[in-house]
Amino acid sequence: MTVHNLYIFDRNGACLHYSEWNRKKQAGISKEEEFKLMYGMLFSIRSFVSKMSPVDMKDGFLAFQTSRYKLHYYETPTGIKLVMNTDLGVPNCRDTLQQIYSTLYVEYIVKNPLCVLGESLQSDLFCSKLDSFIRALPFFSVRAA
Amino acid sequence: MADEALFQFLHSEIIQYVNRAETGESENGRCVSKLENMGFRVGQGLIERFTKDTPRFKDELDVMKFICKDFWTSVFKKQIDNLRTNHQGIYVLQDNKFRLLTQLSAGKQYLEHAPKFLAFTCGLVRGALSNIGVKSIVTAEVSVMPACKFQVMIQKILLGCDRRHWCEIRFQCEYGRGLC
Numbered sequence: 001m002t003v004h005n006l007y008i009f010d011r012n013g014a015c016l017h018y019s020e021w022n023r024k025k026q027a028g029i030s031k032e033e034e035f036k037l038m039y040g041m042l043f044s045i046r047s048f049v050s051k052m053s054p055v056d057m058k059d060g061f062l063a064f065q066t067s068r069y070k071l072h073y074y075e076t077p078t079g080i081k082l083v084m085n086t087d088l089g090v091p092n093c094r095d096t097l098q099q100i101y102s103t104l105y106v107e108y109i110v111k112n113p114l115c116v117l118g119e120s121l122q123s124d125l126f127c128s129k130l131d132s133f134i135r136a137l138p139f140f141s142v143r144a145a
Numbered sequence: 146m147a148d149e150a151l152f153q154f155l156h157s158e159i160i161q162y163v164n165r166a167e168t169g170e171s172e173n174g175r176c177v178s179k180l181e182n183m184g185f186r187v188g189q190g191l192i193e194r195f196t197k198d199t200p201r202f203k204d205e206l207d208v209m210k211f212i213c214k215d216f217w218t219s220v221f222k223k224q225i226d227n228l229r230t231n232h233q234g235i236y237v238l239q240d241n242k243f244r245l246l247t248q249l250s251a252g253k254q255y256l257e258h259a260p261k262f263l264a265f266t267c268g269l270v271r272g273a274l275s276n277i278g279v280k281s282i283v284t285a286e287v288s289v290m291p292a293c294k295f296q297v298m299i300q301k302i303l304l305g306c307d308r309r310h311w312c313e314i315r316f317q318c319e320y321g322r323g324l325c
Contacts, residue, residue, distance in 0.1 A: 111150070111248040113157030114255050124254045 003140050004069060004085040006130075008105070010118055011079030013039045017121045021134065042073065042081060062094065076101055090139045104130055149222070149244075156245060159183070160261050177264040184268020185275070192273040195219055205299060208277055209236050216273060221245075234299035238270075239292070246291035259287045263295075270295060 005020035015035035027034045042061075049061045063072045070090060074082045074097035082097045108126040109115050115123055134140055160180065167176045195216060202208045213225035217240075227239035245262050249255050263285035271283045280300040287293040 108248055111153055111157075113161060114249065114258055123250065124252065125248075125250045128251070 002087050003090075003134055003137065004087070006085075006100075006134070007035070007038060007081075007083040008121075009035075009039055009042075009081040009083070012118070013043075014118065015039070015120070016080075017126075017130075019127070019130065021140075038083065039081075042083065046075075063092075072097060074098060074101070080105065086139070096137065100130070100133065104133060153245065153248075156262075156265060159265070164261065173260070177260060180261065180264035181268035181271070184265040184270075185272035186268075187265075188269040188272025188274075189276045190272075191220070191269070192216070192276045196277070202277065205234075205279065206230070208274065208279055209238075209297070212270060212273060213238060220269070234301055236297040236299075238295040238297065240295075241292045243287075243291050243293045246287070246293060250290050252289060254290075256287070256290065259290060259293070260285070263287065263293060267295065270297065274299075 002022050004022050005018065007015060008017040010016050013036070015038075018031070018035070027037075029037070045064075046061045050057050061073055063070055065071075065088065068088070069085050070088055072084045072086065072090075072093035074094055076082075080101065082100060084093055084097060086093065104126060108123055108129060109121055110117070112123055112126075115121060115126075121127075160176075163176050163179050167179075196211075199211070199215075202211065209228060209230070213228050217223065217225050221240075221244045223240075223242070223244070225238045226241045227237075229237045229239070243263075245266065246259065249259070249262070267283040267285050271281055274281045274283075274297070282298045282300065283295060284298075285293055285295045
């Protein structure tokens with residue numbers, strides 16, 4: 001059980017933060033293209049899910065799963081999108097992503113007056129706290145299952 | 146919790162605002178002194194509220210202990226971690242986890258911006274002391290965030306002047322046979 005990587009996007013599609021812990025295979029394209037691809041996919045799938053929903057929609061798009069990995073998605077009311085890829089053993093990451101937002105992003109980025117919102121995150125403190133938070137998660141182990 | 150975030154956001158915005166208004170070589174110095182003067186006025190008002198029920202202070206050390214314990218707790222919800230003095234009017238207040246710096250960094254990043262974030266609090270302490278009747282100069286230094294040290298230098302010049310002045314009056318009276 002492990003976490004592969006984590007993306008944080010802002011409302012305009014700019015990737016604020018990306019870190020990886022256990023990525024075995026790269027995408028084959030440059031990082032900017034990868035971020036654009038990810039953001040574009042999320043945007044499309046969210047509108048698809050809301051349009052095609054046969055019942056009244058409550059939360060919208062939550063996660064997708066393949067035979068090897070699962071992608072979890074959490075969007076805040078202010079438009080910050082957190083995307084985490086984990087392996088299949090992880091049940092539901094929504095609370096974790098919500099915790100990352102409230103205890104890490106808000107505390108160390110929003111409250112840091114030297115971090116300009118909307119630009120790529122520079123704070124070392126945020127990166128180190130995020131790293132230790134992910135490593136402390138119960139479903140994180142260094143070697144992928 | 147909400148009120149703590151409110152003050153933090155307001156404080157950060159004050160610093161950004163003063164920073165933007167000052168442009169030029171002396172920008173950092175003027176920015177810091179503006180913030181310090183703001184803190185001075187706030188400190189004067191705050192100390193009136195906090196000491197309205199406390200008894201009079203016995204001596205300087207008592208005043209400094211009040212600042213370290215009750216005053217710091219009311220403003221920053223924690224006490225000063227270490228107070229040192231040379232018993233000659235210089236006090237060093239050390240806070241190992243200063244509330245306004247914890248979100249900035251945990252180490253050396255953003256160190257050059259740290260003085261601006263301490264200026265308001267320096268003024269706060271100076272204002273509080275001045276309304277108690279202690280004239281002082283307060284400076285701050287930070288080497289590894291979020292720990293910082295505030296140095297308070299008590300000014301004793303006022304007292305010395307009075308004594309000399311008193312001596313001069315008596316001297317003139319004895320020699321000049323004037324009215325004492």
